[in-house]
Amino acid sequence: MFYRLKQFLWDITSPFKPIDDEFLNKYLDKKELEVFNELKPAEKHHCIRVAKDALNYINKENIKDTELDQCWFMKICLLHDIGKKFGSLSVIDRSLLVLINKVLKGNMCKYNSSKKVDLYYNHPIKGYIYLKSLNKYDDRFLYIIKNHHNYDIKGDKLLDILIYYDNLN
Numbered sequence: 001m002f003y004r005l006k007q008f009l010w011d012i013t014s015p016f017k018p019i020d021d022e023f024l025n026k027y028l029d030k031k032e033l034e035v036f037n038e039l040k041p042a043e044k045h046h047c048i049r050v051a052k053d054a055l056n057y058i059n060k061e062n063i064k065d066t067e068l069d070q071c072w073f074m075k076i077c078l079l080h081d082i083g084k085k086f087g088s089l090s091v092i093d094r095s096l097l098v099l100i101n102k103v104l105k106g107n108m109c110k111y112n113s114s115k116k117v118d119l120y121y122n123h124p125i126k127g128y129i130y131l132k133s134l135n136k137y138d139d140r141f142l143y144i145i146k147n148h149h150n151y152d153i154k155g156d157k158l159l160d161i162l163i164y165y166d167n168l169n
Contacts, residue, residue: 127145
């Protein structure tokens, strides 16, 4: 519950905080920065927090997975919510959707005829489709983007890290 309050406060204060351009420039190329900058400030800050926390964890735990290239994984963390560029959810919208979804025990997806509910539930697939259309990312990259809200997948180390820090932030 506390982390939801923290997320709400981060969301409402995000327009007044500077974006960490140095961090973004380290991991995203020019085209990726253009795409990233289509997100609202709150989403940008969220993605940066997710990436920084994931990077700290990877370094702290000294994870050297054969498939883990830090720059590659940071791109995933920074772009994981890019599907949200296809709609608009205010801080109130997001807060209400999270609460309603909790009350409905995850069954709010039945009401995805609403643009806001559709965006809330389907931004991972929207991001996957968009990034795939750029013909720039490998299948593993796209798989993680597409499944970053799929809690049924267990044991995928990188997906687990992204899901954990996405939920934390």
